Amino acid sequence: MSARIADDELLITRTFDAPASLLFALWSKPEHMKRWMGPARLTCPEAEIDFRVGGAYRGMIRSEEHGENWFGGVYREIVKDRRLVFTFAWNNDGPSAGVETLVTITFEERDGKTVQTFHQRPFLNVERRDSHVGGWTTTFDKLAAYAATLAMEHAT
Amino acid sequence: MLGPDPLSVTLSALADPTRRAILARLAEGEATVNEIAKPFDISLPAVSRHLKVLEAAGLISRGREAQWRPCRLETQALRNVDDWIAKYRRFWTGSFDKMDAYIAELKRKEKRK
Numbered sequence: 205m206s207a208r209i210a211d212d213e214l215l216i217t218r219t220f221d222a223p224a225s226l227l228f229a230l231w232s233k234p235e236h237m238k239r240w241m242g243p244a245r246l247t248c249p250e251a252e253i254d255f256r257v258g259g260a261y262r263g264m265i266r267s268e269e270h271g272e273n274w275f276g277g278v279y280r281e282i283v284k285d286r287r288l289v290f291t292f293a294w295n296n297d298g299p300s301a302g303v304e305t306l307v308t309i310t311f312e313e314r315d316g317k318t319v320q321t322f323h324q325r326p327f328l329n330v331e332r333r334d335s336h337v338g339g340w341t342t343t344f345d346k347l348a349a350y351a352a353t354l355a356m357e358h359a360t
Numbered sequence: 361m362l363g364p365d366p367l368s369v370t371l372s373a374l375a376d377p378t379r380r381a382i383l384a385r386l387a388e389g390e391a392t393v394n395e396i397a398k399p400f401d402i403s404l405p406a407v408s409r410h411l412k413v414l415e416a417a418g419l420i421s422r423g424r425e426a427q428w429r430p431c432r433l434e435t436q437a438l439r440n441v442d443d444w445i446a447k448y449r450r451f452w453t454g455s456f457d458k459m460d461a462y463i464a465e466l467k468r469k470e471k472r473k
Contacts, residue, residue, distance in 0.1 A: 212374055212441050214448050218456050222463045230459060240462045243454020303368050303444070320456075324448060326371040 213325040220320060224285045224313040227320055231288055231309065234263075241265060250274075257282055261290070277304070286311055291327055304328070366418070367444060370437045373417035378402070379410050386420060386433040396431060 220227055230236045234251035241248040242265035251263040262276030277291035293304045306327035312319045373379055382396055397407040411431060414420045418437040423430045 211445060212371055214445055214452070216449070216452055216456070220460065220463055222467075226463065226466070230462070236462075240459040241455055242458070243451060244457070246454075303365070303371065305448075322452060322456075324452075326368075326375070328368060328372050328375060 213323065216322040218320050218322070220318050221316075222318055223316060224311040224318045227311050227318050228285045228288070232282075237263065242267075245269070255279065255282070262295075277307075280306075281308075285313075292324065366437075367440060369417045370419065370441055373413050373419055374441065376410070376413075379414055382407075382410055382414065383419060383433060383438075386431055390423075390430040390432050392428050392430050 230240060232253065232255045234253045237251045237253070238248045241251065241263060246265045246267045248263055248265045251261070253259075253261040255261075257279055260276060260278050262274060264272055264274045266272045274295040275292060276295060277293060279288075279290045281287060281289035288307075288309045290307055291304050292307045304327045305324050308323045310321045312321070374383075378400065381400070385391060385396055385399070393404060393407055393411065396411070397404050400407065411420065411422070414431075415422060418434055420431050421434050422432070
């Protein structure tokens with residue numbers, strides 16, 4: 205199908221060999237976050253977290269290649285050991301500097317392991333902020349169905 | 361927040377379901393405003409407004425012939441969105457690899473106690 209429109213959402217599902225309470229702590233405690241934030245060859249020497257709804261966090265990752273990059277955002281939903289929603293943006297001069305994103309993470313524990321579902325999407329204006337999560341996803345599904353219909357019509 | 365950078369403008373334009381559907385249509389090939397409007401239950405002026413937003417965001421270009429002005433998908437802006445998402449995917453996937461290793465380390469420490 206040629207009608208492939210760029211996806212502007214990110215979904216990463218991963219199972220960790222740890223209880224949900226530990227996963228939740230890894231996201232919410234700065235001493236933990238510093239140990240894992242950023243891919244290989246990057247370190248996270250700075251992390252500050254005001255862990256409450258409306259509270260802010262910020263941190264910095266560093267590498268020889270890219271120098272220092274600050275990131276940060278605000279917590280929007282906190283459900284202990286189950287769900288975490290926060291904004292995320294890079295505070296640098298790069299091409300994506302102005303783009304705030306919304307991250308939604310859910311934790312589902314099964315037999316001592318935890319499925320972490322990580323979802324990130326752009327978070328652009330008041331209108332979308334107010335319309336909240338559900339609507340956008342629904343819209344997306346409808347569009348996918350519509351695009352498929354178009355493709356079928358085109359093929360026949 | 362800073363003023364709208366090109367990526368934000370593109371993402372805003374993409375945030376509308378009708379505009380995404382218009383892009384899906386144009387991915388099949390060039391089309392005039394009338395052809396684009398056909399499957400939608402909205403007026404031509406409304407379609408024109410969507411096209412203006414898409415054009416301003418660099419997602420489409422329009423022919424110069426006054427009568428037809430066929431619309432064409434411009435792929436560079438979409439590619440920029442793809443790159444942006446791909447960078448985030450690499451960032452988080454790499455971070456979660458480290459998270460895995462860190463969890464293993466915490467468990468080893470726990471056992472030693």
